[in-house]
Each structure stands twice: as structure tokens, then as C-alpha cells.
Amino acid sequence: xxxxxITFSTLGxxxxxxxxxxxxxxxxxxxxxxxxxxxxxxxxxxxxxxxxTIPKLEEIxxxxxxxEKDFQSKIVELRNSRxxxxxxxxxINKLKEVNQRSExxxxxxxxxxxNYPELKAGSAFSKLMSExxxxxxxxxxxxxLFNNNVEIFNxxxxxxxxxxxxxxxxxEDQLSMFKTDVGSESGFTPDFK
Numbered sequence: 001x002x003x004x005x006i007t008f009s010t011l012g013x014x015x016x017x018x019x020x021x022x023x024x025x026x027x028x029x030x031x032x033x034x035x036x037x038x039x040x041x042x043x044x045x046x047x048x049x050x051x052x053t054i055p056k057l058e059e060i061x062x063x064x065x066x067x068e069k070d071f072q073s074k075i076v077e078l079r080n081s082r083x084x085x086x087x088x089x090x091x092i093n094k095l096k097e098v099n100q101r102s103e104x105x106x107x108x109x110x111x112x113x114x115n116y117p118e119l120k121a122g123s124a125f126s127k128l129m130s131e132x133x134x135x136x137x138x139x140x141x142x143x144x145l146f147n148n149n150v151e152i153f154n155x156x157x158x159x160x161x162x163x164x165x166x167x168x169x170x171x172e173d174q175l176s177m178f179k180t181d182v183g184s185e186s187g188f189t190p191d192f193k
Contacts, residue, residue: 025165029172032153036175039146040090046142047098050135051082057109057128074105092176095143102136147177 058075078101085094109129154174157166166172 022161022165022168025162026169029153029156029162029166029170032149032156033172035149036090036146036153037087039142039149041087043095043139043142043146044085044087046135046139047082047085050102050132050139051079053128053131053135054078054105057125057132060125060128074101074108077101078105090175092178095178099139106132106136143178150175150177 054075078098081094081098081101085091085098109132113125153172156162157170157172157174
């Protein structure tokens with residue numbers, strides 16, 4: 001074999017290796033984005049579970065004559081804002097709204113319990129409150145996992161040479177993490193295609 005043939009075959013092998021390396025990076029970016037989507041879906045599943053328990057709490061508290069009117073409106077607001085969350089589109093601001101409404105509802109429940117001590121003594125109410133608290137903890141854990149996956153995804157599309165592969169193949173934008181500080185809203189809503 002001539003020196004020219006060896007040079008061209010070596011150059012071809014190097015170019016093929018670089019191409020395959022960039023394909024692997026591209027696939028890694030897709031993998032991390034899918035993890036973000038899956039963790040977002042987990043947040044929504046826990047929100048749905050919590051929203052199935054809250055109407056049961058409502059039924060128990062309705063048994064009391066001076067039922068807190070504010071309580072029912074907070075349940076409706078929470079249910080409506082939860083329905084606006086979508087698996088196809090991560091909307092951090094909507095999630096903040098749902099979390100804020102959840103906190104308002106839990107405060108309303110505590111006020112109702114303070115006004116009706118016999119309600120607190122009921123085992124059905126205590127069991128449902130434990131479920132709501134557990135579900136809220138599950139949501140918090142799912143949000144932490146979501147934020148972790150967003151951080152990994154963002155890092156993966158920013159580091160060299162992944163940023164080059166992303167600009168050529170994926171063209172993915174950074175995603176926003178969920179933050180409880182309402183004053184630092186970014187307004188960014190990623191759209192998964």
C-alpha cells in the first residue's frame with residue numbers, strides 16, 4: 001500500500017470516529033431530555049394523586065354547620081390550576097401557581113380544624129390529612145428529581161464538545177428549574193416537540 005492510501009484511510013478512520021463520537025453525544029442529549037420529561041411527568045402524577053384526596057377532605061369538612069366557604073373555593077382553584085399543567089409542555093410558572101394554591105388550601109384546612117376540634121379527632125380526617133402531607137412530600141421529592149435532571153441536561157448541552165453537537169444536531173435550549181421564590185420568575189416555558 002502506498003503512503004497516500006494509508007494517509008487517506010487513516011484520515012477516513014479519524015473522521016468516522018469523530019462522526020460517531022458526535023452521534024453518541026447527540027444521543028446522550030436526547031437521553032437527558034427524556035429524563036427531564038419523565039421527571040416532569042412524575043411531578044404531575046403526584047399532583048393528580050393529591051387532587052384525588054382533597055375532595056374527600058372536602059366531604060368530611062362539609063359535615064360541620066359553619067363550614068368555611070373559603071375552603072371550597074380554594075379546592076376549586078387548586079383543581080382548575082392543576083388541570084392546566086401538561087405533560088407535553090413544562091410550565092414552571094403553572095407549577096408554582098399550583099404549589100401556592102396547595103399551600104393556601106392546607107392553611108384553610110388548618111383553620112377549619114382549629115374551628116372544629118372534633119374534626120381533628122376524626123380518624124378519617126386524620127388519615128386523609130396524612131395522605132395529603134405524604135403526597136406533598138412526594139411532590140417535593142419529584143420536584144427535586146426534576147431539578148436535578150434539568151441541571152444535568154443543561155450542563156450536558158453547555159459543555160464542550162457537547163455544545164457543538166447540540167448546535168449541529170439537537171438545537172436544544174436550556175430548561176428552567178423549579179424555584180419556590182416567586183419573585184424570580186423567568187417566564188420561560190419549554191415546548192417539547
